[in-house]
Amino acid sequence: LVKRKEFLQARNLLETCGESLDLTGNPDFRKQGFDAELELALVLPFSGELQSFGDDIYSGAVIAAEFYRQETGGKISLEPYNTEGDPINAARIVRTLSTSTCDAVIGPLTSDEAAVASAVLACGNLPMVAPAATQAGLTLLSQTSFQLSPNIELQAVRMAEYAMMNLHADSVAIITSTLSDHLQMSRAFAKRFGELGGTIVAIEYYRPRDKDFGPYVRDIKATLLGVHPDSTYFVSDDGDTLDADVIPAYIDCIYLPGNSSQLRLLLPQIHFYNLNAAYVGSDGWGDDAVYRLGDDITRQAVFPSPFLQPATGEEYHKFAAVYDARYGKQPERLAALGYDAVRAVAQAFRQGGRTREKLTEQLRQMRRYQGAAARITFGEYRENIEMPIYRIENGAAIFIGVGQDAAETAGP
Secondary structure, three states: OHHHHHHHHHHHHHHHOOOOOOOOOOHHHHHOOOOOOEEEEEEEOOOOOOHHHHHHHHHHHHHHHHHHHHHHOOOEEEEEEEOOOOHHHHHHHHHHHOOOOOOEEEOOOOHHHHHHHHHHHHHOOOOEEEOOOOOOOHHHHOOOEEEOOOOHHHHHHHHHHHHHHOOOOOEEEEEEEOOHHHHHHHHHHHHHHHHOOOEEEEEEEEOOOOOOOHHHHHHHHHHHHOOOOOOOEEEOOOOOEEEOOOOOEEEEEEEEOOOHHHHHHHHHHHHHOOEEEEEEEOHHHOOHHHHOOOHHHHOOOEEEOOOOOOOOOHHHHHHHHHHHHHHOOOOOHHHHHHHHHHHHHHHHHHOOOOOHHHHHHHHHOOOOEEOOOOEEOEOOOOEEOOOEEEEEEOOEEEEEEEOHHHHHHOOO
């Protein structure tokens, strides 16, 4: 009690002089039990169609809070707030929390919810860590928003870098669906590949309902062979007349963002029409149905995915063991993301983030933090720039690296 009284007197004296007292880095301050409680609001869907996803994130967060108490003796509270999967509800909740005593928000779940919540925080100081949202540009809506899962544009950027650095590709063709995410990826890939000095030879767009991809493949072959797209025959340098569909055509690389259902139809048709190239793709390649097409069809394609969780690493195994003991099952990716979100904020809090402003600054400085779901490095716009990259081999996705490490070290 005497020490508590002395602490309060010292704080009051400094505040009277127009100064603030910051003892958060003082070990004696922590030992006396004056450490502040970390208050986290989990803004997630706890009812409705997305409830199971919100529950997974919350379950992982609970394990992280338990570790924090055990490792530090510190206090941490998790307060759940139900968005019901509605972006408007998410915005209302976050607006209310911005004037509360909570230190940070974990959530919301979807990109739509995260976008409006981030916009609400535009003029505030409340840190928000969205575990699963992947839409690009969310963090540009406020200065205190963070994305734990790498965004979709980063997928394309990393593939452009891989194509140039590892495949030594000078020329690329793009075959993409007209879904907005895939168009966004294609634009980001073309921009980055061009910045690196590469040439985009052709871009073909197909509709999501298409099943016949022959016209798109023929158009690319016609460009490469120098014939009219509607030509049935190709005349070789020796004067031989050949079937244009059968004659092989070659390009360094083809970028193929798409869903697995589309890829299962598209890839065999590229093979059938004898268009030859290395493949780089998007997270849609991460599906057993694609792997089972065979190496002659998939051509050991390389693709990025924040959704395939490599069940390796000390942090994952530590988390998974406790999660299994508590819930009787192995954790899904969203649970690991909930765990990582709380662990990251807790680390920033311990390193001096005892105000919202300082907590935001500590998170900004996070580099190569190894979580259970992924490695975390927040870039210039507070998005995780560590992108896991995989190669398809023998009917499976083989993890080959994270971020630029994969582009710099993995073999073609």
